Amino acid sequence: MSLELRPRPERLPTGHRHPLPDSRRAEPEEIDREVALVARSPVVGALLDAADAVLLVLDRHRQVVAFNACRDGTALGHVAGLRPGEVLGCTQAQHPGGCGTARACESCGALGAITASAGLGRPVEAECLVTSAGSRTPFEFNARATPIEVGGEPFTVLSLRDISSEKRRDALEQVFFHDLLNTVAGLRGWADHLRRPAADVPRATERLDALSRQLEREIRDHRALILAEAGTLVPQRGAAAAAAVLEEVEAVFVRHAVARDRTLEIGGAPRLELETDRGLLVRVLVNMVRNALEATPPGGTVRVACEAWSGGVRFAVHNAGAIPPAVQARIFQRSFSTKAERGRGLGTYGMKLLGERYLGGEVSFVSTEEAGTTFSLCLPLPPPSAFDAARRAATA
Structure with a gap:
């Protein structure tokens, strides 16, 4: 036999x-x-x-x-x-x-x-x-x-x-270590620069400080995504001015490598105050801006806008590129990415998860060859009584 x-x-x-x-x-x-x-x-x-x-x-x-x-x-x-x-x-x-x-x-x-x-x-x-x-x-x-x-x-x-659990673990680790190693490489590069006789110490110190903050932010973002996936993330809500949120987002990309040779235009925000988790909100917007910058060729422009929206506020991030129709239907699925070889795939999924499940907003996008691509996050404004309580708590 x-x-x-x-x-x-x-x-x-x-x-x-x-x-x-x-x-x-x-x-x-x-x-x-x-x-x-x-x-x-x-x-x-x-x-x-x-x-x-x-x-x-x-x-x-x-x-x-x-x-x-x-x-x-x-x-x-x-x-x-x-x-x-x-x-x-x-x-x-x-x-x-x-x-x-x-x-x-x-x-x-x-x-x-x-x-x-x-x-x-x-x-x-x-x-x-x-x-x-x-x-x-x-x-x-x-x-x-x-x-x-x-x-x-x-x-x-x-x-x-x-295979959801193993794919989730693999994707989280892939994204985390990809970003972590890039930031560590930047830290090592500027540390080596300081050893040179003609080192530009003030500039190197500024870059080391910025990269260390970026490293901390990436670790916190990764932890937040793990907790969000597990359903154990607890939003820390408080008063947050829309203009201050945009200033924080802009500061992230002042020296960021992904913004090199690209223009980031951030428009003025209406005088609106939200009752939200400011840290999670910034994470979602940073993710939107980063994805837009990665999709923009050198010399291109990414625009960030904020406007009053029916019952709330709308943040929008626009770039000139278009997403193919077949890709659009899967854009928010976990592990799906048009940049798989670069170890990414949780960008759009993560912004959807955090923006909707934990911030209570709506994350969407529109993409056409004529108008380009715009990702949006619409957040409701709290009722006046709730907002006043949040503002008093934030200023106490």
């Missing part, structure tokens, strides 16, 4: 784009027949019983005909005929054509694995991010699609293993 080693599944690269498949669906009578056919298969039954991940058996239209999380016919009846994104409550599945028909589905790892597996006739793996309706935190799965044959008909077994 000999054992045949099965080849490793083909791995689709992160961000792989594929054509959208045929959106046609099977009729209900056909789904009922397929459900009955698969239910009689001892091989499929063994797979469903043994799997330690979510397992979906899909027909050629990518519709569910068996599901290991549903062990009785009544439960299966709620998902039979649905597609994977519809079972998981994916926001993209709300598209009129359902799961697999929205523009963002072109880069869906699960859909890519399903279609590639059917075409190649062998297992295919990919990573998949799913933002469920009503949830601000996306799920991250390792999706493996394996073609099988039951009763002479083709089906696909789709395994979805939750």
Whole structure:
């Protein structure tokens, strides 16, 4: 007796784009027949019983005909005929054509694995991010699609293993150490400069002070993001003037490397005072400005504005570049980045998490080829009584 080693599944690269498949669906009578056919298969039954991940058996239209999380016919009846994104409550599945028909589905790892597996006739793996309706935190799965044959008909077994925790840890560490090492390199460079006979001591002292403050800020930001992800971050609310917030943001980039050869224009702020966590607010705005500067070529300009907004205040950061439409649909998903090789990916996700869940605002963006890209944070103003109490507490 000999054992045949099965080849490793083909791995689709992160961000792989594929054509959208045929959106046609099977009729209900056909789904009922397929459900009955698969239910009689001892091989499929063994797979469903043994799997330690979510397992979906899909027909050629990518519709569910068996599901290991549903062990009785009544439960299966709620998902039979649905597609994977519809079972998981994916926001993209709300598209009129359902799961697999929205523009963002072109880069869906699960859909890519399903279609590639059917075409190649062998297992295919990919990573998949799913933002469920009503949830601000996306799920991250390792999706493996394996073609099988039951009763002479083709089906696909789709395994979805939750890798959210490990991806979150990897992304946090990647971003943190990337920024930390850059700042430490700057500190070492200016420390070496001080050893030279003709060192410019005042300038080196100024840069060392600025870099040490930047290092402290990066450590605090990383800690805040970890606490926010865990749901244990407690905002420290108090009175904060909109103009003072913008001054603090501007000060961060006075000597920042990312602003080199670029112009940062910060407009005047209306005489508005907020009741908010000033530190978290500055973190969100700094993140917006930094992302805009990174997306701006040398010689370009990033503009920051603040204005009264219906019931509150709106901060806006604009740069001239445009975000491709396929990227826009995934811009706030954790670990998604157009700059993956640079170790980033929590910038937009972090500003969404902190700005909405902990500051109670709304983070959004608009991006077109004609107008460029503008990220906004809209914060409500507190009622007069609440504001007065916050101001008294801040000045006591």
